[in-house]
Amino acid sequence: AQSVTQLDSHVSVSEGTPVLLRCNYSSSYSPSLFWYVQHPNKGLQLLLKYTSAATLVKGINGFEAEFKKSETSFHLTKPSAHMSDAAEYFCVVRNNFGNEKLTFGTGTRLTIIP
Amino acid sequence: DAGVTQSPTHLIKTRGQQVTLRCSPKSGHDTVSWYQQALGQGPQFIFQYYEEEERQRGNFPDRFSGHQFPNYSSELNVNALLLGDSALYLCASSRPGQGTYEQYFGPGTRLTVT
Numbered sequence: 440a441q442s443v444t445q446l447d448s449h450v451s452v453s454e455g456t457p458v459l460l461r462c463n464y465s466s467s468y469s470p471s472l473f474w475y476v477q478h479p480n481k482g483l484q485l486l487l488k489y490t491s492a493a494t495l496v497k498g499i500n501g502f503e504a505e506f507k508k509s510e511t512s513f514h515l516t517k518p519s520a521h522m523s524d525a526a527e528y529f530c531v532v533r534n535n536f537g538n539e540k541l542t543f544g545t546g547t548r549l550t551i552i553p
Numbered sequence: 554d555a556g557v558t559q560s561p562t563h564l565i566k567t568r569g570q571q572v573t574l575r576c577s578p579k580s581g582h583d584t585v586s587w588y589q590q591a592l593g594q595g596p597q598f599i600f601q602y603y604e605e606e607e608r609q610r611g612n613f614p615d616r617f618s619g620h621q622f623p624n625y626s627s628e629l630n631v632n633a634l635l636l637g638d639s640a641l642y643l644c645a646s647s648r649p650g651q652g653t654y655e656q657y658f659g660p661g662t663r664l665t666v667t
Binding site for chain 1: 557584586588593594595596597598601609611643645647655656657658659660661
């Protein structure tokens with residue numbers, strides 16, 4: 440079984456300040472982890488992915504995430520928020536055992552304050 | 554390079570009716586997955602098609618069925634629509650064997666059941 444918990448349903452930060460979106464996962468097997476972003480009325484876009492290589496993963500638009508097995512966490516960070524970062528963010532887990540099913544968290548809505 | 558496309562964009566149906574949603578995968582992809590995203594929730598896995606057969610299925614009733622064609626495009630059919638079927642339906646395509654099983658999402662079909 441696999442599951443994802445996004446610890447904050449809503450995060451607000453000021454433009455230019457750091458962003459932290461928290462995610463904990465549960466997986467019976469060695470997982471792959473992803474962060475997707477969804478802008479209003481748009482499809483899901485992959486931000487970054489962890490697939491058992493480097494534990495610090497860099498993605499698009501300045502985002503990065505660190506896989507911490509001991510803490511079963513995969514938090515998303517960005518040093519400086521931009522207005523265009525306002526969107527819904529989903530943490531996603533997939534077991535690496537011949538199973539491509541993606542399990543999504545409930546999402547974190549990021550608001551950027553001008 | 555065309556990404557994942559879905560049609561129609563929006564659809565309004567009445568309870569008890571049947572609906573068909575369509576998806577064309579990204580060029581070079583042969584696997585299609587369908588997800589249901591209710592308002593304010595993360596996407597939920599419905600099923601996945603590969604080589605014209607259903608390979609995996611999530612916790613959805615038999616009212617939800619699908620099909621994959623030889624050109625890898627896919628349809629999602631929902632019978633006896635309920636108000637609770639109102640959601641954004643997302644299609645994702647991928648190509649097994651490339652290691653990361655990255656799924657690319659289409660913009661979705663917004664289904665409203667009245």
